[in-house]
Amino acid sequence: MKNEGKKAVWSEYQKEIADDKFFYVRSCIRQNFFPGSEVAFLRILKEVLGKDVYEHPCHTTCSGIGYHGDIVPFETAMTVVARQFALMTEAGYENYVPSCITSFGLYTEILDTWHHFPEVEKKIRKNLKEATGREFEAPKNLAHASDVIFKFRKEIAAKAKYKLINKNTGEPLRVVDHIGCHYAKMFPSKGVGGAEYPYVLAGMIEEWGGQVIDYPERRHCCGFGFRQYLVQANRGFSVACSKEKFESMQPFKPDMIITNCPGCPMFLDRWQYVINEIEGKQYGQNGEGIPVFTYEEVAGLVLGFDPWDLGLQMHQTDCEPVLDKIGIEYSPEDKYKLNSLNHSQPKHLVVNV
Amino acid sequence: MDKFGFTISKGRQINYDQNDRRIYNYIIENEPSFRNCIACGGCSGSCSAGNFTRFSLRELNILINRGENDLPRTNLKKCMLCGKCTLICPRGVNTRNVVFLAKQAFKRFDSYAF
C-alpha cells in the first residue's frame, strides 16, 4: 500500500467545514444505540473547543429512515427537511451539522436536487409555508458531525490525555475505519477524502496516534440497510455483510473499529455477538471480539473522558481490551452504575467476558 | 395432472408483445438515463445486496426492459440504497433514482406491497 497515492486522492477531495456557530441536529436512533456519543460531541465542541453549538428543541426526524425504507415520499422528506432548515434560520444559524450519516446524505441529495431543479425548491418552500407558515434559508455550510471533529482533530490531539498507542508495546493501535455508505458514496465530492479512500476517520486515527488498517472489504456496507434489518427474516443478509467485513479485516489483527454512522457501530458491534452465538467465531485477538467505537467516543477517550460517561457500557463487544491497551484509567465496578434498577452485571449478552 | 400425469408445458420465450412494459416506460419517462445501460455489471459487481441476495441492477434493467417483471418485483426489495452502484456506473445511470422509480412503478401498476 502506497500512502502517497492515497494522499494524492485525499488532496482532491477537500471540503469546506465551518469553524464555529453550529446548528446541531441529532440522529433518530443514536440516542438509543450509543447514547453517550452525541453528548460527547457537544461536550467536546462546547467545553473543550469553546464553540457555539445550538440545538433546537423542535427538531424532528429528517424522515430519511422512512424515505429509505419506502414509507416516506421524497417530497415529504424534502418538506420535513425544509422545516429543519427553517428552525436553523429562525435561530440565526447557517452552519448545519447533522449527527446522522443518512440525514447528511439526504440533506446533500436535497440541496443537490434543488440546485438542479429550482422549481422543486420553489414547490417545497410553498409546501412548508402552507403547512407551517415557516420560511428558510438553505444552510451556508453543511457538514457531518464527523467532518467537524475531523476539522478539529489537531486541536483535540493537542489537548489529548491518551494516544491510540499500545502502552505495553509502544506500537500504534491498528484501527479499522468504517464509513457510513451515505457519507460519500452518493456524492463523493461532499466527503473528506472522497468515496473510495475516505479520509475523515483516517485523519483522526493518524492524528491521535493510531495506524489505519486498509483491508479488502473496507468499502463494503455494514449490512444495516433499512428494511434489510427492520424485517427480521432479512437479518441473515444483514449479518452476512458484517461477517464479510470481519473475515476480511481479521488477518490485519485490528485492535478496534471506528465508525461515523448511526447504524454501522450498532451492527458491527452486535453482530459480533450474534456470529459468535451462531458459529462460535471471534474476530479479535485472544478469543475476544473487536471493539467498535463511534468517532465521538474515540475523541472522548483520547481527551480523557470517563469511559462510562461516554456510554461504553452500552457496547455488546466489550471495549475494555482497547482501554487496557491504551492504559486508560477506569473503574470496572462503575461500569453499570447508570443502571438504577439493577446494579448487577448482565449475564449473557456480552462477548468478551 | 391427475388425469394424464402431465401438463402442457409453458413457453420459455420472452413474450415481448404480451409482456407488461409499463414499469420500464414509467422509469425511462422519469429517469431517461435508465436507457443507457450497457449491461457491464459494474453495479452488481460490488453491490452489497448482490453479494448475498439475487439482487442485481443489471439484471433488473434488462428484465424490466423486456417486461419480465417477476424477478425484479421481488429482488428490488433487497437494495440497501448504499450508493455504490451510482459511484461506479460508466454510463451515468442514476441508479438510485431508478430503484426509487421502480418501486413507485410497481406500486402504481402492480399493487406492489413492500
Next chain:
Amino acid sequence: MGKHVVVIGAGVAGMEAAGRLSRNGLEVTLLEKESVAGGHINDWFRLFPDRRDSNEVREYLINLSSDPKIQLKTGASVDKLTRHGSSYLLTTDAGENINADAVVVATGFSLFRSSRKEEYGYGIYENVISSADLEKLFISGEIVISSGKAPQRIGIVHCVGSRDEKVGNLYCSKLCCVTAVKQAIEIKEHLPDSEVFCFYMDMRMGGALYEELYREAQEKWGVNFIRGKVSEASETIDGKIVVKVEDTLAGRPLKMDIDMLVLMAGMEMSEGGSKLAATSGLKTGENRFFASADHHFGSNISNLEGVFFAGTCIAPMNVTETISHARAAVTEVMEYFSNNNR
C-alpha cells in the same frame, strides 16, 4: 520555391508526415516536446496484431524522417500559433519564432492517467499497473510483482478511462481490447504457467487480424475472458489484489485474488494538443480531441486554413491508421499549396 511546413509532434504521425512532405520537396521543421522523436512507440515492446518488434517501425520512421530537408527540434513545444497573412507564426516554449506556410498538427494522444479511476487503486496498491507499465516490464524482459516474484495470476481490466462517463470519456479508445489480448499472450509467453483473465465489457476486435488474435489467445494460450466491468480492486495483507466484478454471463458477482492487475489505459487528447487548441483557436470536439472539418472526407482539415491534422490528435487510431492518416494530411498540404500558387 521552397515552401516550409511545421509539423508539431514527432510521433508516428509527425514523422510519417515530415518524411512524406520532404519527399515532395518541402522544407520541414519537426517539433517534438520530448528529448527524442518516436512518441509512444518508444515505450512499446511489440505491436499488435502480429507482435512485431516496435523497433522495426521506429527505424522505418527514423529513416523516413532523416532527410536534410527536415529539421528536427526536440524539447520544443508550441506555445502560440498565430496567422500572419498567408503564413503562420509559431512560438515555442523557448521563445523561438518559426514561420510556416502550412502546419501539420500531429500532437497525438496521452494515455489516460489510471489513478483517476480511484477504485482500481493505481498508485496506491503495489501490484496494480498500467498497460504502459507492463510494456516496460516486457522490455526489461522480466515480469515481476513488488515481492520480486513472478505473478501466478494476472488480471487485465479493459476500458480504463474509456467508455466511462465518470471520467468524462464517453468514447471507445478502440485499441485497448486488442492491446489486452496482445499483452495477455505475451504474459503467457513469458510465464507459461500463469493464468490470465481479461475483464471486458465488450470485445471490440474490429481491426484487421484482431479477431484472429483473440481466437489465438483462447485457443493457443488459454487466456480467460470474463464479461464484466471491474467494480473495484483492493489489497490483501499479502499484497494480492482482490477484484470485484459481476460475471454478467453467469449473472453472479465474482471475487478473485490476483497477483498483478493490469489496467488498459485509454487514449485522451494530449496535453500539448489541448494547450495548442486553447491558444490557436483550433476547434475541439466533445471528446476533447481536435475536431475535423468533415468526419468523412475532411478528417485532416481543421477550421484554420493551412493547418492540417495527422494521426491520433483527432481520435484514437492504431499505427496503420495513423500512418495512412499522416499520408493523407500530406496530400492535403500539397493540394493546399498548389491551389494557393495558382
